[in-house]
Amino acid sequence: MNFFQEAGMLLKKNIREYGMYIALAVIMLVFTINTDGLFMSSRNLSDLINMTGYVAVLAVGMTLVIVIRHIDLSVGFVAGFLGAVVALFLTKFGLPVWLAIVAVLVIGAIIGLINAFFVANLGIPSFVVSLAGMLIFKGFLLMSLVETGTIIISDENFKAIGNGYIPSLGNWNGLHVSTLIVGALSIILLIWSDFTKRKVNITYGFEVLSVPMQVLKLVFISGIIGYISYILAGYQGISWTAVIMLIVVIIYHFISTRTPLGRHIYAVGGNPEAAELSGISVKKVTYIVFGSMSMLAALSGVLFTARLASASPQAGTMFELDAIAAAYVGGVSAAGGVGKITGTIIGAFVMASLTSGMNLMGIDISYQYIIRGAVLVLAVVFDVITRNKGK
The missing domain is CATH 1.10.287 (Helix Hairpins)
Structure with missing residues (x-):
């Protein structure tokens, strides 16, 4: 087999993964040309990474949720609510930054375990459980800010998480x-x-x-x-947001590709009944994945709150949809059992690049929503076509 034949076969076998890399490269090239290089300027690329951070962290957790054939619509307002909680911990209770962050991460994990109980033990569809959670945590978010309104955070160490950069x-x-x-x-x-x-x-x-x-x-x-x-x-x-996002990606990529837990997650997503018969506890996997999802939602809320240096009643709106879109665009299959953490991160950057590039070009917001929706539909169509060809 010569070099070009091998390249063609490699591309064909990995078209789901490589397709997103190619799409991201094309999007960046188009916007760079149409903005006279402004899109790939140092400042815009740095802002793009910081803007993607909180969505990318959410999307990593959402990838595993979708892989095991579930969905979590509550994570947006879980992130918003726990972002408000960390703000209250810092401003009202005077907790140290590290303790406030650890506390909300633990709360997030507990929320995920509660969701998993309804899904794994009671058999309630995750769509219904998480939809209820979306409404509940939107209420909690509004309740937590009813006395103070928007909370302004002055702690410089906390703000550096969302706006700071590694030392030079x-x-x-x-x-x-x-x-x-x-x-x-x-x-x-x-x-x-x-x-x-x-x-x-x-x-x-x-x-x-x-x-x-x-x-x-x-x-x-x-x-x-x-x-x-x-x-x-x-x-x-490099911003601290980028560092945190990279750490999350490395940890979850390692777990999903190099550990028994990762193999169990994909086995459950591929065929839950067969996984159970082979000795894998589907309930245990469900608890771990949902607990991890809400813990990452808490981290996303911390990143978003630190970036804005404030907690507001609008925080968390549409976060879950952005995370789901990033996962699907990044190659996660709607049928479950297929998807990579690295692909999801590329998907997050594809969606963020579209938003950033269209803003720089002055494209009307109504057209932006239409274009982003069309990209999501194309990604799912691509998934269905490639999956059918593989059968």
């Missing part, structure tokens, strides 16, 4: 040195990880890419990482 180790030709170092280390880690995985696959007799194809893939991905690092270094560097 210096300035080199106007570039943020720490960001360049992080970019270089990321490329080194990528190359080491990829070749380590290749060695393991060869040891166990699994199929691997040819050396030229693997080198080309690494050069391409390394080029993207290096270019983004260079652009971000031209502004204020």
Whole structure:
């Protein structure tokens, strides 16, 4: 098999995953051209990452929920409510930042476990449970702010979570040195990880890419990482929001791809009955996934509240729909059992890039909603077509 045949076969086998990368590249190119380079400017790219952060964190949790054939519509207002709770902890009760954040993460996990009880033990459809939760936590959000209204947060350490950047180790030709170092280390880690995985696959007799194809893939991905690092270094560097989002992605990607729990989650999503017969506790998996989902909703609420340096009654509106859209656009199957954390993050950036680019071009908000809706429909159609071809 020659190089081009291998490339064609690789693209065909991974069209669901690679399609989103191609779509994101095309979207960025189109908006960069139509905004005379403003879209890919250092400041706009930094703002785009910060704007995506809280949705991406939610979308990571939503990916696993959809994979096990459920849905959680409550996470938007769970995020909004717990964002208000962390604001109250900081302003009214004077808790330290770390303790306030840990407290709302624990509360979030408990909320998810309660949702899981109704779904796993009582057999109530997750759509109904989470729809009820959406209304309940919208009420809790309004109730928590009825006396104070919008809560303004003055704690600089907390605000830095949503608006701060990693410290700089210096300035080199106007570039943020720490960001360049992080970019270089990321490329080194990528190359080491990829070749380590290749060695393991060869040891166990699994199929691997040819050396030229693997080198080309690494050069391409390394080029993207290096270019983004260079652009971000031209502004204020990597934000703490980006760091938190990256940590969440790494942890959940590892869990979903390298652990027994991850295999159990996908087994339940593929066929719950067969998974139960094979000894996997579907109830346990449901509890873990829903508990994790609401804990990430709490983290999303923290990021959003820190970004705005305030908690308001409008917080959380449409968050759950943005997370669901990011998951579907990123390749998660509506039928369950299929989807990657990395794909969902790309989906989140696709949706955020559309919003950012259309805003820069001055496109009317009504058309923006239509275009984003059309992209979501196309993503689901693409999922159905590729799934049917695979049968």
